[in-house]
Amino acid sequence: MPDIAAEARPALSGVLDWVGMGEIEMPVALQADDGRTVSSGARVNAFVNLKRGDVRGIHMSRLYLHVDKALSSEPVTPASIRRLLKDFLESHADLSDRAMVSLRFDHLVRRAALASDNSGWKSYPVSITGVMDRGHFALELGVEAAYSSTCPCSAALARQLIQEQFDADFAAGKPLDRDAVMAWLGSEQGIRATPHSQRSFATVKLRLVPSFADFPIVEIIDRIENALKTPVQTAVKRVDEQAFALLNGQNLMFCEDAARRIQDALDQDERISDFWLRASHHESLHPHDAVAVATKGIPGGYTAVPDGLQSR
Template sequence: MPNQENTARLLPDVAVHAQPHLAGALDWVGMADIQVPVLFDAGDGQAQRSSARVGAFVNLNRPDKRGIHMSRLYLQVEQALSTQTLNASMLHALLRGFLESHKDLSDRACLSIRFEYLVRRPALKSANSGWRAYPVCIEASLTGDEFLLEFGTEVVYSSTCPASAALSRQLIQDQFASDFDAGKPLDHAAVLAWLGSEKGIVATPHAQRSVARLRIRPVIGAGFNLIGLIDRVERALGTPVQTAVKREDEQAFALANGGNLMFCEDAARRIQKALDADAVLGDFHIRVEHQESLHPHDAVAYASKGVEGGYGSTP
C-alpha cells in the first residue's frame, strides 16, 4: 500500500500532455464566480465583510501547453481576499502572484470582484434610517509593469421629466381659468381649497426610477472611497431613492422631485460636473438610464472625464 508521501506522485495529471493538433495561444483562461468573502473599507475606516463573486484569469501564451494551473489561482484568491482588506497594493500583489505561479505560461493577469455593500442612509425628514445595498465591482489587471485598477457602483434615483412638468402646469392653468372667473375678485379661501383638491393638480408629470452606473479609475494611493462617491453623486442628483419613509419623508421627496426636474442629459451633466471636481478620480465613465414610464424604452446618456487614452463614451 503506497504511503502518504508517494500518493501525490501517483495521481494522474493529463493536463501536462500537449495536444499538437489543437495548439494555439488563448487570450484568457481561469475561473468565474468564485465564491469568497471579502473585506472592504468604503472610506469610513470600518471594513465590512461581504459575500463576493470573483473572476480570476491569466492568458495562455504557450500554444504547446494544454492548460493553466487553476487550483493555484483559486488558492491565491481564497487566501488573499478572505484575510486582507481590499486595496490597490493587495490586488497588485495578488496579480503578481498569478503570474509568478504561471511564469512559464502567462504574462497577463486580471481579476474581477463583485459584491454588495450595505450603507445606512438617513430619512429625509424623520429621525429614521435604513440600509441601502450598493453594488460594487472592482476590476484589476496586470500586463508587465502596467497595473490598471477601476471600481464601479450604481446610484438609483427618481427623475421627473421637465417637459411633462411644463405640460402638466399648463393643464393646471387651464383648469384654474375654467374654475375661476377672470372678471371676479379671487377669494383666498376658495383658491386655497381648490389648490388642495384634485382639480388643483389635474395633471402630474411623469417620473421614473433611474440608475446612474459609474466606473472610476482612482489616482494612485486614493483607495476606494465608495461612500464619498455615493454622497457626491446623490447630492448632485437631489432625488436618490429612500429607505425608511414616513409621510413627512415622502412629502420631502415630492418636494425634491419638483425642484430637480431632469432629462437624462441633465442627470449625466450633473454627475459629470460633481466628479470633475474630485481630484482623486483619475478618470470616470457615467451611464445614466431613465427607465421611462411614458415609453416602453429607456432614455440613456453617457459622459466621461475625457482623459486622453481613458474611457470613451461609446454606448
C-alpha cells in the same frame, strides 16, 4: 496522479488572451468609513493569459487558492489587488505575463431619512477590476446608484393643464377668494395633472489615481447622489415622502441633465483620472429607457460606448 494539462500537448497551438475561472463565490471585506469591516458575498473572475501555444492549459486551482487566501486574510484594498495579481503571475511564471481579477458585490450603507429620525439600509452594486499587464497595473472601480427623475417636459404639460383648470374654475374679471383658491390648490380638482417620474440609475466606471490606500466607494456614491439631489430612500414616513416630493420638484431633469450633473461632479474629483458614466431613466411613459453616456475625454481613455464594455 496524472496531470493532463501539464503533460499533454494541445491538438492545435495558439496563444490565448485570457484563461481562468468565472463567477467564483467568495466573501469580500471592505473597511468602512467608521472603521468597521463590512462583509459581502461576491462573485469573482480570475484570469491569466496563456502566452505559450505549446502548453495545453493553465493551473486553475492555483488561481482559486490565491483568491481564497487574499480575500479571506484582509479587507480589499488597491494594494491587496495588486498583490493578488502578482501571485497569479508568479504561480504561472512560465505561462503568463498578464493577469486580471474582477469582483462584483453589493455594498450596504446605512442611510438617514430625509426629515424623520429614521434610517435604513441601502444596497449599491459595486465592481472592482484589476489588471496587471507586463508590469503595468490598472485599477477600475464601478458603482451604481438609484435615483428619481421627474421629466421637465411632463412637468410643463401638467402645469399647463392646472392653469387651464384654474382658468375654468375662477373666471376672469371676478375677485379671487383666497380661501377658495387655497382649498382648490389642495384638491384633486385643482392639481388635475402630475408630471411623470421614474426610478433611474447612475452607473459609473472610474480609474483612480494610484496614491490612495482604500477604495472611496461611499465617498464616490455620495458625490454622485449629492449632484443628482434625488437618491432613492430607505425608511420613509409621510414627512420624508413630502421632502422627497419637494426635491423632485426642485430637480426636474432629463437623462441629459443627470449625465451632465454626474460628469461635473466627477470632473471636480482629483482622485479620478478617467471615468465613464451612464444615466438611465427607466421611463414610466413608455417601455424603453432614456439613456445618456459621457466620459472624461482622456486620449486613450474610456470610449463613450453606451453599454460600458471597454476593450482591454
